[in-house]
Amino acid sequence: MSAVSPIGIISMFYVRPFQAEHLVLLPAMKAAGCDFVELLVPEPGELDLAGARAAIGRAGLGCVLAARVNPARDVSSADPAAHAAGVAYLKSCVDSARALGATIVGGPIYGAPMVFAGRAPAPIGDAEREAKVARVVAGLKEAGAYAERHGIVLAVEPLNRFETDLCNTARQGLALIDRVGSPAVKLMLDTFHMCMEEDDLAGAIRQAGQAMVHFQANENHRGFIGTGTVDWKAVCRALVDVGYAGPITLEPFRRNDDRLGVPLAQWRAPARDESGDLARSVRLLRATLDFAGAAS
Amino acid sequence: MSAVSPIGIISMFYVRPFQAEHLVLLPAMKAAGCDFVELLVPEPGELDLAGARAAIGRAGLGCVLAARVNPARDVSSADPAAHAAGVAYLKSCVDSARALGATIVGGPIYGAPMVFAGRAPAPIGDAEREAKVARVVAGLKEAGAYAERHGIVLAVEPLNRFETDLCNTARQGLALIDRVGSPAVKLMLDTFHMCMEEDDLAGAIRQAGQAMVHFQANENHRGFIGTGTVDWKAVCRALVDVGYAGPITLEPFRRNDDRLGVPLAQWRAPARDESGDLARSVRLLRATLDFAGAAS
Numbered sequence: 146m147s148a149v150s151p152i153g154i155i156s157m158f159y160v161r162p163f164q165a166e167h168l169v170l171l172p173a174m175k176a177a178g179c180d181f182v183e184l185l186v187p188e189p190g191e192l193d194l195a196g197a198r199a200a201i202g203r204a205g206l207g208c209v210l211a212a213r214v215n216p217a218r219d220v221s222s223a224d225p226a227a228h229a230a231g232v233a234y235l236k237s238c239v240d241s242a243r244a245l246g247a248t249i250v251g252g253p254i255y256g257a258p259m260v261f262a263g264r265a266p267a268p269i270g271d272a273e274r275e276a277k278v279a280r281v282v283a284g285l286k287e288a289g290a291y292a293e294r295h296g297i298v299l300a301v302e303p304l305n306r307f308e309t310d311l312c313n314t315a316r317q318g319l320a321l322i323d324r325v326g327s328p329a330v331k332l333m334l335d336t337f338h339m340c341m342e343e344d345d346l347a348g349a350i351r352q353a354g355q356a357m358v359h360f361q362a363n364e365n366h367r368g369f370i371g372t373g374t375v376d377w378k379a380v381c382r383a384l385v386d387v388g389y390a391g392p393i394t395l396e397p398f399r400r401n402d403d404r405l406g407v408p409l410a411q412w413r414a415p416a417r418d419e420s421g422d423l424a425r426s427v428r429l430l431r432a433t434l435d436f437a438g439a440a441s
Numbered sequence: 442m443s444a445v446s447p448i449g450i451i452s453m454f455y456v457r458p459f460q461a462e463h464l465v466l467l468p469a470m471k472a473a474g475c476d477f478v479e480l481l482v483p484e485p486g487e488l489d490l491a492g493a494r495a496a497i498g499r500a501g502l503g504c505v506l507a508a509r510v511n512p513a514r515d516v517s518s519a520d521p522a523a524h525a526a527g528v529a530y531l532k533s534c535v536d537s538a539r540a541l542g543a544t545i546v547g548g549p550i551y552g553a554p555m556v557f558a559g560r561a562p563a564p565i566g567d568a569e570r571e572a573k574v575a576r577v578v579a580g581l582k583e584a585g586a587y588a589e590r591h592g593i594v595l596a597v598e599p600l601n602r603f604e605t606d607l608c609n610t611a612r613q614g615l616a617l618i619d620r621v622g623s624p625a626v627k628l629m630l631d632t633f634h635m636c637m638e639e640d641d642l643a644g645a646i647r648q649a650g651q652a653m654v655h656f657q658a659n660e661n662h663r664g665f666i667g668t669g670t671v672d673w674k675a676v677c678r679a680l681v682d683v684g685y686a687g688p689i690t691l692e693p694f695r696r697n698d699d700r701l702g703v704p705l706a707q708w709r710a711p712a713r714d715e716s717g718d719l720a721r722s723v724r725l726l727r728a729t730l731d732f733a734g735a736a737s
Contacts, residue, residue, distance in 0.1 A: 221702075259706075260556040260603045266706035274702040281701075307556045307603035310704035317701050340636060342662050342705070344669055366638050373640055374670075405577075405613050406570040408606035409638070410555075410562035 150360070150389060150434065151180035151207060152427050155396040157412060158419075162191050171204035177420055178427035181207035183394045186238045186250065194244035201245070208245050209359065209392050212238045212252035212299075216264070219256030220284025221277050221311055228280055231256055235288035239297045249392065251300035251333040251359045254288070255281045255321060257311035260410065266310055281311065282324045289327030300333035300359045305341040313342045315349040319356060333359035336375055337396070340365040346375070347383035354387045360394070362430055366409075367398045369419075370426040377430065381437035395426055446656070446685060446730065447476035447503060448723050451692040453708060454715075458487050467500035473716055474723035477503035479690045482534045482546065490540035497541070504541050505655065505688050508534045508548035508595075512560070515552030516580025517573050517607055524576055527552055531584035535593045545688065547596035547629040547655045550584070551577045551617060553607035556706065562606055577607065578620045585623030596629035596655040601637040609638045611645040615652060629655035632671055633692070636661040642671070643679035650683045656690070658726055662705075663694045665715075666722040673726065677733035689730075691722055 154177070156163040159170050163184060174182055182201060187194065201208050212235065216222070220231035238250045257277070259266065269277070285299070292299050303318045312318055318332045332353050336346060343349040350357070362380070364373030371377070384393075397419075398412060450473070452459040455466050459480060470478055478497060483490065497504050508531065512518070516527035534546045553573070555562065565573070581595070588595050599614045608614055614628045628649050632642060639645040646653070658676070660669030667673070680689075693715075694708060703709075 257702075261561055263559050263561040265557055265559040266704040268707055268709075269702065269704060274700070278702045305603075306705035307601075310706070311702055313705050314699060316699055320701055340661055340670070344662070344664070346670065365636055366640070368640070374636070374642065403610060403612055404570070405616055406553075406565065406574045406607055408562040408565060409602035409609050410606065411564055413564075 150384070150391060150393045152178070152430055153181035153183050153207070153209060153392055153394045154179045154423060155183045155211065155394055156185060158395070158397060158423070160414065161185065161412065162188070164192055165196060168197060168200040171200055171206060173420060175204050175206055177424040178431070179206065181209055181392060183209040183211055184245070186210050186212050186241050194241060198245050207392070208247040209394065210238060210242050210245065210247045210250040212250050212254050214253055214256045214258055216258065216262050219258070220254070221256035221281045223277070223280070228284060232284045232287050235284070235299065236291045239288070239292045239295050242297045243295055248296065249298050249300055249359050252302050253304050253309050253312070254285065254299055254301055255309070255311045257309045259309055260307045266306070277311070278324075281321070285325045285330050286327060289325055289330040293327060293329035297329065298358050299330050301330065302333045302335055303338055303342065305338040308338075313338070315339070315343065315353045319353065322356060331358040332356045333361070335361035335363060336380060337361070337363035337365065337367050340375065347379045350380065350383035351387055357387070357389060358391050360384065360389065360391060361396055362393050363396050367396065369397045369422045370395065371429050377433045378437065381433045382440070384434065385437040393430065395423070395430070397423070397426065446680070446687060446689045448474070448726055449477035449479050449503070449505060449688055449690045450475045450719060451479045451507065451690055452481060454691070454693060454719070456710065457481065457708060458484070460488055461492060464493060464496040467496055467502055469716060471500050471502055473720040474727070475502065477505055477688060479505040479507055480541070482506050482508050482537050490537060494541050503688070504543040505690065506534060506538050506541065506543045506546040508546050508550050510549055510552045510554055512554065512558050515554070516550070517552035517577045519573070519576070524580060528580045528583050531580070531595065532587045535584070535588045535591050538593045539591055544592065545594050545596055545655050548598050549600050549605055549608070550581065550595055550597055551605070551607045553605045555605055556603045562602070573607070574620070577617070581621045581626050582623060585621055585626040589623060589625035593625065594654050595626050597626065598629045598631055599634055599638065601634040609634070611635070611639065611649045615649065618652060627654040628652045629657070631657035631659060632676060633657070633659035633661070633663050636671065643675045646676065646679035647683055653683070653685060654687050656680065656685065656687060657692055658689050659692050663692065665693045665718045666691065667725050673729045674733065677729045680730065681733040689726065691719070691726070693719070693722065
């Protein structure tokens with residue numbers, strides 16, 4: 146079968162927070178060959194959702210959402226207030242998706258943020274490990290029930306070992322959604338994190354199979370597709386093999402600044418017009434997907 | 442030319458801290474095919490250095506050292522006490538190397554630890570960036586002069602973006618040792634970090650060339666060589682191309698535990714006898730190096 150995935154770009158590629166004055170960027174995304182925009186779920190007051198939805202529609206784009214967790218809203222938390230805030234936040238993400246016309250909200254919705262929350266890895270006993278996982282499962286069951294009622298799907302995104310200690314691999318993500326057991330809680334994968342955690346990217350995609358509803362295509366170093374070590378032919382063949390037709394988002398965050406002492410893990414505003422690089426990345430991914438589809 | 446690199450194993454593979462009672466492990470390292478042990482520089486009181494040196498010799502092994510920095514001993518620090526403690530620590534590493542019969546002390550000797558120190562990435566202004574780099578350069582000049590007097594080489598190891606925000610790539614490592622300008626301050630590379638930061642592993646090795654005095658061979662996920670995504674043939678060909686004959690250390694930390702909620706970035710004791718896996722890793726690397734040498 147031929148791959149028919151829409152390809153999109155994360156709003157953070159341009160700016161953050163993404164606000165009303167940035168809606169003018171939407172036609173540039175379309176011009177670069179994108180089919181949709183992936184927005185970070187707007188924080189309250191950040192963006193008028195009705196206005197954004199209209200602008201996205203006018204640009205001929207679709208919309209996918211990315212949830213943001215932090216220690217104060219974290220369904221893995223042993224603090225009942227933080228756990229409850231985590232569930233409430235995921236429900237609010239569902240509301241935002243409805244308002245924006247999106248059907249997928251992805252991200253590390255299980256919580257337990259590490260490096261970006263200033264938390265170091267630490268040993269964990271087996272009882273606390275199981276209690277933590279049980280809190281996550283309970284929180285995602287509740288958020289999943291809410292999402293299901295509203296026709297939205299939440300997508301669990303495994304992150305690398307430095308960003309979370311809850312869920313790092315496709316296998317762990319599958320184990321988590323299996324325990325949640327909701328048709329509205331599925332899996333997403335991001336090749337940046339997979340490059341650190343998986344034995345084999347194509348193998349992990351095949352393992353995820355039909356459970357996968359969203360995909361993020363990033364180089365090992367988060368630069369533009371084609372500038373790093375990822376074997377895109379193998380990745381695209383695996384996506385075609387499992388019949389993946391969901392959205393594929395590009396998130397090229399790496400900026401052209403390799404000086405000593407510059408934090409690579411910190412988002413930086415673009416230093417130059419990168420629309421040509423984005424268009425090339427979209428074309429490369431689409432062509433690779435097309436070839437993979439034609440070969441299958 | 443044929444590659445003649447000795448291959449070794451990090452002591453952390455077995456246990457940490459590595460103490461007198463663990464010297465019995467040295468013959469097992471030799472039996473697995475290793476030529477040397479890489480020890481974390483022992484903290485004061487952790488290990489009798491003369492006794493360890495004798496045991497390493499009896500086992501027929503060599504020794505390489507790995508330095509450990511933290512916020513209290515960090516040559517990048519703006520706190521004069523922490524900066525001075527960073528320099529003093531590197532000098533003490535030189536003393537430990539002499540006592541143990543090692544000639545190389547590698548690691549993130551420029552400091553600025555992140556995730557393992559509970560520090561989140563943060564933006565940095567240009568003036569502060571340059572001041573920070575200047576502090577590192579001054580500290581490494583002083584430590585390098587001390588190392589040079591004692592015939593020891595300090596090896597700057599670029600780490601991934603989550604472990605430090607000072608030096609992430611071979612290019613940055615080369616820029617740093619160039620600014621230090623000491624024959625006793627050179628570069629080392631670790632494929633685990635390279636997998637996250639480099640456009641091309643072989644290209645980075647060729648860029649490092651003669652500046653490289655130490656190398657760590659790890660899979661993308663830190664598991665045993667051959668179980669991940671690294672193209673060892675390409676890596677070994679590049680090592681042979683640049684005439685690399687220095688030590689190559691294996692650091693397989695990944696343990697057989699993929700359960701939800703287990704921190705992958707946290708060291709764990711082995712759960713089973715992994716000596717067969719280690720021996721296979723050493724054989725695979727040696728055979729790949731031999732083939733690369735024969736082909737060149």
